[in-house]
Structures are given as structure tokens and as C-alpha cells.
Amino acid sequence: MELEWRPGTMQVDFGQARATLAGREVTVHCLVATFPHSNMRYVAAMPGENAECVCEGLLEIFEHIGLVPSLLVFDNATGAAHRVAWDKVSVVRVFQLFCEHHRVEARFCNPRSGWEKGSVENAVGFLRRNLMVPQPSAEGYRQLTRWLLSRCDEFAGRAHYRLGRTVSDLFGEDRDAMVDWLQCIRQSDEGRMT
Template sequence: WLEADRMLPRKQRHTIRRVHDRLLAETDYDGEYSTTMRYVHRWREANRGMPDREGYVRLEWAAGSMQVDFGMARARIAGEMADVHCLVASLPYSNMRLCVALPGENAECLCHGLMLVFEHIGGVPPVIVMDNATGAGRRNAKGEVALTGVFSAFVAHYRLEVRFCNPYSGNEKGSVENAVGFLRRNLMVPPMRAESYGQLSRLLLERCDGLARDSYCPRLPDVPVAE
């Protein structure tokens, strides 16, 4: 299956979960997901240099670096269905994914959401990579971003280094884009219920912790992401 994937578009290839599900459904295999994951990782490492239809460079992320992006989801807040702006943060090195619920995507919501994430993980990442300048500032015709006053003060307070992705380099933000879809499918189906955005954020973070305990770090296959 992995060899046959070379002839398919990259977004239509087997994930590790899909390989594991097919093994259980179509063969006599009865191994654990972690066993499948270790095998697939070894196969990909061994075959990385072989010819492929598409060339790519694997990005290396330092431990602690964080990617941030917004995604939309429906949820019931205080009995009413609402469009929730989900601030998603991913730590590519460990594949940790976190999500909080906000009413908008302006600078105040962005700063508040990041504060909730920092408090939850008990630390501040040295580098934050953002998908675009929404809520953080404005991008001019040259591609330069001028931070808003609120976000500039937030960055100075936490002593962060903030980087903005190149609009033509989607691979720079692949981790968080995958996290947005993954968390929406795994946490927000069916739509969640809460009395407030604060309560919904707490529920989302609790579920993110549960997913992290049940999955493994891609670089250390025997170590749960939560560790």
C-alpha cells in the first residue's frame, strides 16, 4: 500500500491510521497501533531518498516551537448554535495539538486564546509561527507585517519571536493546518455544548489532553505525546 501510494497525489495517500484500520479489516493482523506506526515510520525513513512524483524538503522544528491558526466550527453556546472561532496551536516537534474557543479573530481574541494555551501547558514557546496576519497585524503590498498595538504589547510581554508564513509556502504551516482538521473531526463531531466560550475552551483542552495521552510522538514512537 505504501509503495502504491507513490503513484497517487500526496493528499490521497495512506495515513498511519488508515494503514492500521485496513490491516485490521483486510488481514489477520492483530497488532497495536503503535506497532503499525513504528513500521510505517521505519519504511518512510528507509524510502525517503527514492524517486517520487513530487519533491519535497522535510521541515525540522525545534522543540517548543509553536504554530498557530484559526479554524471554524459549529457549537451550541448557552443553548444557541454559533459559529465558533477555534484557535488551534500545534507543537510540531511532539505533535501536541491544543484548541480553545473564541467569539472572533481580532487581536484581543488572539491574545486571550494564546494566554489560555500558555496557562494550560505551563510555559511559553520561544517561537510562534502564524499562518497569516489576521488579528496580529496588517500585511502590506511587500509582504511585510505591521503588528497591531495590542499584539505588539503581548509579544513584548512574553518575549516571543513571531514569524509569519510565506503566502506561497504552504508546507511552513502544514502541522497546524492538519491539526485544525484533525481536532475539528475528533473533538467537534457532534457539535459540542457549553454555557460559555470559557467552558467550551476548558472542555476542548481536556479532550486535547486525552488525545495526547493516547497517541505517540512521531520522533519517539514509544513515548506518548503528552509526555
């Protein structure tokens, strides 16, 4: 049985790959974000997997697509939060502020329940195989991220694996369910002033 995901929902997880940055071979922590409704996938290259890298990677993706999803679904072990008990998650303060600023809700999957976020689990491997081989080279993380995001856009013309429509066509439905990134920022700024 497949889970149905409402348009505009984003799943987020990390993967790792090797890249050459400023002439040095390094392990890159890939913040992978997918929209399971459309199967649209994005990746941002980060130096680590802490809350600051989660926020920076998401910000790069939000800016790239010009939109903010209403819901982020995370693995239970990302840098954005820590599981303190089976049913209790402690969200890192900087990530909590990021979510409040962008007016986005975050949910965390249950331990050992990869099926709850199968879209992003699949995307980690897909993007590693299709974007990180051969090993990419860039001057830094930001330049690598821009290259990765542009390559992700190229995959949008492919047919959805199950529905027969293009990923870009289905991503239009995701886009309709999201908030304009600049409008979201302005509303957050206005909310702080009052």
C-alpha cells in the first residue's frame, strides 16, 4: 500500500557523497528534499548535518523554487531535532525559529519507520547515483549547491514513475499548495514589528 501525500508537503533527509571542493576531496552532506506528490527532488550540499546546515540547506531550496511548503517531514535523526523518548522530540531552537519565521510546520517520523518517508529515502540514492557520479568539483558548497539545484530542475521533464504525467506537471500542483517565499518573509517581518 502506498502512502498518499498532499501537494506541497516536503520530505527531508541527509545523505553523503564525495566531491572536490576548492581542490580538496571531501565528504559532502547532502540535504535532500522531495515533494512526494510530484516526485520533484532537490539537494543542497552542506558541510555537516546540524541544525544550522538544515536551515541553510532548506533556505537554499526555498530561494531556488521561490516557495515555502506548509509541511516538512523529517527523519527522526536529523540535526533539526533530537528524539528524547520514543514519542517525544526536542526541536533545536535555531530550527524552531526558522520554522516560525517561514511559517512552516515540521513533523518527525517514528524511529525505524523508513516507510513513513520513502520518497526522500529513494531520492537520496537516486541523486547520489545521478548527480554525484562522476564526482563533481566546485569552488565551495554554495557553488556546488547551485549546480545541483539546476541539475534537479532538469529531472522535472521526466515522467512520474507511477502516474504517467511529467514531474513538472505534478509539481505545478505542489507549487499551488505552497506560499510565495518573499511573501512569507514579508509577513514574518511584519508580524515581528507589531
